Amino acid sequence: MLLAALVAFTVGTATAAPGQKAYGTIEVPAGVDAALSIPVFVAHGAKAGPVLALVSGAHGTEYASIIALEKVIERLDPAALSGTVIVVPLLNINSFEKKVPHVNPIDNKSMNRFYPGNMSGTQTDRALFMMTKEVVDRSNYLIDLHGGDLDESLRPYSYWSPHDIAEQDRISREMVLAFGLDHIIISADRPKDPAASRYLDNTAALRGKPSITVEAGHAGTTDTDDIEVLANGCFNVMRYLKMLPGTVVPVANPVWIEKVETVASDQNGIFYPLVKRGSYVQQGMKIGYVTDYLSRPLFDARAPASGIVLYVNALPTITKGGTIANIGVVAKQ
Numbered sequence: 001m002l003l004a005a006l007v008a009f010t011v012g013t014a015t016a017a018p019g020q021k022a023y024g025t026i027e028v029p030a031g032v033d034a035a036l037s038i039p040v041f042v043a044h045g046a047k048a049g050p051v052l053a054l055v056s057g058a059h060g061t062e063y064a065s066i067i068a069l070e071k072v073i074e075r076l077d078p079a080a081l082s083g084t085v086i087v088v089p090l091l092n093i094n095s096f097e098k099k100v101p102h103v104n105p106i107d108n109k110s111m112n113r114f115y116p117g118n119m120s121g122t123q124t125d126r127a128l129f130m131m132t133k134e135v136v137d138r139s140n141y142l143i144d145l146h147g148g149d150l151d152e153s154l155r156p157y158s159y160w161s162p163h164d165i166a167e168q169d170r171i172s173r174e175m176v177l178a179f180g181l182d183h184i185i186i187s188a189d190r191p192k193d194p195a196a197s198r199y200l201d202n203t204a205a206l207r208g209k210p211s212i213t214v215e216a217g218h219a220g221t222t223d224t225d226d227i228e229v230l231a232n233g234c235f236n237v238m239r240y241l242k243m244l245p246g247t248v249v250p251v252a253n254p255v256w257i258e259k260v261e262t263v264a265s266d267q268n269g270i271f272y273p274l275v276k277r278g279s280y281v282q283q284g285m286k287i288g289y290v291t292d293y294l295s296r297p298l299f300d301a302r303a304p305a306s307g308i309v310l311y312v313n314a315l316p317t318i319t320k321g322g323t324i325a326n327i328g329v330v331a332k333q
């Protein structure tokens with residue numbers, strides 16, 4: 001394991017001496033479109049230990065996850081830390097500033113679909129290349145934080161992705177249990193090619209770094225419960241990794257979700273939900289309906305499987321191909 005030696009630690013323009021914090025940016029140079037400065041914080045422990053990366057705001061309007069990492073920055077004390085924490089709380093700044101969900105409005109790309117990135121592409125590609133180089137390659141462990149976007153009413157859950165590497169899978173499983181969310185999606189279908197890893201957690205995993213993704217928050221809200229569950233989860237993982245003193249009580253009986261079924265709209269219209277996030281639904285049950293703009297019924301949305309409503313569209317706006325709900329199918333024990 002790569003242990004942070006007791007010398008200064010640099011990410012982008014942020015250089016922290018042992019026992020110190022540093023604030024800076026990861027500079028993404030201009031290319032076919034504009035340059036981008038991604039804010040980065042480093043807490044470099046007084047004692048040696050592993051490097052943990054915490055990233056949120058790939059989707060810049062998933063506010064609860066962004067504010068959670070702002071709280072982590074406030075609460076991190078390098079004097080008490082063994083190892084180093086890299087925090088990137090707001091990757092997709094243009095999404096945040098322009099209040100555009102899902103994508104970077106500069107190039108209309110999701111900032112969690114184009115890893116490991118490349119320097120000859122558009123801003124998202126170049127930013128993700130720099131994230132791979134400056135954050136993933138510098139860390140030993142990684143947590144990617146998300147939440148329900150502006151149009152998603154979401155109940156909190158984590159993703160655990162086994163990669164058929166026993167030791168790495170064991171550690172990432174222990175990380176997800178230490179983090180503490182009690183619904184865990186097992187995503188076993190992630191890309192295997194490190195040159196086309198797509199997702200941030202997968203980029204780290206394919207480079208040998210145990211990683212998890214966590215989600216809480218919904219529809220533009222910043223509820224204290226959502227922020228605290230995410231911020232506390234990050235500190236729980238630091239304790240699990242022995243970067244902080246104290247013990248962690250892993251979540252005891254999580255709901256393991258083996259498959260996620262998506263209900264999409266086949267037309268543009270107005271969406272009316274009939275279920276709430278976190279509800280259990282039966283296969284075939286009507287979970288909402290869509291009308292045209294003169295209130296005439298277009299179609300009923302029905303649950304494609306029995307399971308938990310992980311999220312349901314939070315807005316009246318629905319467009320052809322847009323997600324109405326994600327249903328999590330509970331793994332058989």
Ligand SMILES: [Zn+2]
Nearest residue numbers: 059062146147
């Ligand atoms: Zn997201």
